[in-house]
Amino acid sequence: MKQNKRSNVKGLEDILVITERISHMKDIDALLDRILYEARKFTSADAGTIFLEEGDKLKFAYVQNDTLFRKDKDTGYNKYLYANQEMTIDERSIAGYVAKTNSSLLIKDAYRIPSSAPYSFNLDFDRRSNYHTKSILTVPLHTSLGNVVGVLQVINPKTKKNRTTFFTEKDELLITYFGINAANAVERAMMTRTMILRMIRMAELRDPKETGNHVNRVGAYTIEIYHRWATKYGIEEEDIKKNKDILRIAAMLHDVGKVAISDTILKKPAKLDEQEYNIMKYHTIFGARLFPNPASELDVVASEICLNHHERWDGKGYPGKVGNIFREELRMAAGKQGAEIPISSRIVALADVYDALISKRVYKEAWEESKVLDYIKEQSGAQFDPEVVEAFFAIYDVIKAIRTKYTDENEN
Numbered sequence: 001m002k003q004n005k006r007s008n009v010k011g012l013e014d015i016l017v018i019t020e021r022i023s024h025m026k027d028i029d030a031l032l033d034r035i036l037y038e039a040r041k042f043t044s045a046d047a048g049t050i051f052l053e054e055g056d057k058l059k060f061a062y063v064q065n066d067t068l069f070r071k072d073k074d075t076g077y078n079k080y081l082y083a084n085q086e087m088t089i090d091e092r093s094i095a096g097y098v099a100k101t102n103s104s105l106l107i108k109d110a111y112r113i114p115s116s117a118p119y120s121f122n123l124d125f126d127r128r129s130n131y132h133t134k135s136i137l138t139v140p141l142h143t144s145l146g147n148v149v150g151v152l153q154v155i156n157p158k159t160k161k162n163r164t165t166f167f168t169e170k171d172e173l174l175i176t177y178f179g180i181n182a183a184n185a186v187e188r189a190m191m192t193r194t195m196i197l198r199m200i201r202m203a204e205l206r207d208p209k210e211t212g213n214h215v216n217r218v219g220a221y222t223i224e225i226y227h228r229w230a231t232k233y234g235i236e237e238e239d240i241k242k243n244k245d246i247l248r249i250a251a252m253l254h255d256v257g258k259v260a261i262s263d264t265i266l267k268k269p270a271k272l273d274e275q276e277y278n279i280m281k282y283h284t285i286f287g288a289r290l291f292p293n294p295a296s297e298l299d300v301v302a303s304e305i306c307l308n309h310h311e312r313w314d315g316k317g318y319p320g321k322v323g324n325i326f327r328e329e330l331r332m333a334a335g336k337q338g339a340e341i342p343i344s345s346r347i348v349a350l351a352d353v354y355d356a357l358i359s360k361r362v363y364k365e366a367w368e369e370s371k372v373l374d375y376i377k378e379q380s381g382a383q384f385d386p387e388v389v390e391a392f393f394a395i396y397d398v399i400k401a402i403r404t405k406y407t408d409e410n411e412n
């Protein structure tokens with residue numbers, strides 16, 4: 001019998017397993033990353049891209065490429081994640097054609113598309129990166145109700161011997177089916193993201209220096225620092241991906257407890273006096289109380305981060321070992337120290353302070369970048385966990401890419 005040359009040809013059953021795996025994911029970014037990874041693994045594709053629809057544009061949401069980004073493998077990240085690129089949805093591009101016609105497209109050789117086709121292959125990417133795109137399979141991400149949320153594209157399938165081959169019609173069928181399940185998960189995660197952003201906006205409306213971008217940045221810094229830290233600790237890639245899903249959302253919620261702080265304190269355009277600052281410290285406990293469900297993984301991590309993001313490695317932070325946070329009378333207590341502070345919160349502590357210092361706030365000017373970095377180095381082992389500081393500097397180019405992606409026009 002003829003053996004199939006492809007290393008990973010699978011069937012419908014495997015698609016169901018993968019679908020189950022993604023169906024519980026909450027964070028939209030972690031989900032997209034996962035969808036692309038699974039689609040590529042399933043088809044043995046060397047590269048792939050996810051585009052999301054925004055109005056009449058397709059936005060480059062995720063790109064993975066084993067050949068080009070191999071160097072980044074040991075660090076477990078790639079900065080291209082944070083590239084801002086978009087294209088118009090029309091029939092001239094391959095992804096645009098698929099989005100517009102809502103049907104899949106299998107191309108055997110990107111360089112031999114007949115000139116009669118409405119779409120053509122954009123050579124820019126190959127030119128800029130020295131990559132050679134050959135076989136492209138592109139499917140629409142449309143939900144079972146027919147909403148198109150984006151486009152999924154896989155590129156250059158490999159044989160077991162790592163030779164580039166072609167996608168088959170079976171791949172097309174299965175990835176199209178996977179696309180529907182993926183689109184449903186994407187739609188659900190977008191809804192979760194919307195709900196969370198509403199919750200954050202409620203806190204923001206009250207806090208003049210709070211912006212959506214600050215929250216987005218702290219969420220992104222946190223998961224990237226975590227990824228680096230966890231890789232170093234030998235935590236399984238599978239677990240890292242799962243944890244990042246929850247971690248980003250929870251980190252974005254770190255300050256929601258500020259909804260319970262009075263305007264006079266929150267909006268004071270000057271330094272807080274001691275009494276005001278003591279009240280402000282309760283935003284940690286107030287935040288933690290908003291997530292009481294121990295059966296919800298998101299509640300557990302969000303509560304933990306709200307409570308502990310102002311603890312310090314040296315034990316001089318707050319609110320300290322307060323015990324049961326639901327007790328009526330609560331006072332600040334002796335600080336938690338070192339590993340007593342959950343890793344999630346040790347990371348958010350650094351991400352939050354970095355962003356607070358490098359940005360302008362109602363009560364302070366933005367610091368020079370070099371001054372911020374000196375401060376962080378100086379506070380390694382004091383305010384911050386040294387290993388978290390190390391992870392932060394190891395991925396500093398990613399941190400900067402995140403800052404560029406989420407900039408406030410009205411900030412700085």
Ligand code: C2E
Binds near residue numbers: 269270272280352364
């Ligand atoms: P935030 O503004 O987001 O600041 C988060 C954390 O960044 C601060 O936690 C602190 O650790 C660090 N940070 C911010 N600015 C500076 C700075 O100029 N120097 C240094 N060394 N660190 C800085 P912290 O201090 O516990 O404050 C928690 C929150 O309380 C702040 O969040 C802010 O909302 C509020 N806050 C703190 N101080 C003041 C103040 O003087 N005036 C006003 N209006 N709000 C303040």
Ligand code: SIN
Binds near residue numbers: 277
């Ligand atoms: C503050 O008291 O406002 C700043 C505290 C710190 O610098 O850690």
Ligand code: SIN
Binds near residue numbers: 210215254255352356
């Ligand atoms: C924020 O992080 O959302 C602003 C206040 C803080 O950083 O603690």
Ligand code: FE
Binds near residue numbers: 254283309
């Ligand atoms: Fe805070």
Ligand code: FE
Binds near residue numbers: 255
């Ligand atoms: Fe913050």
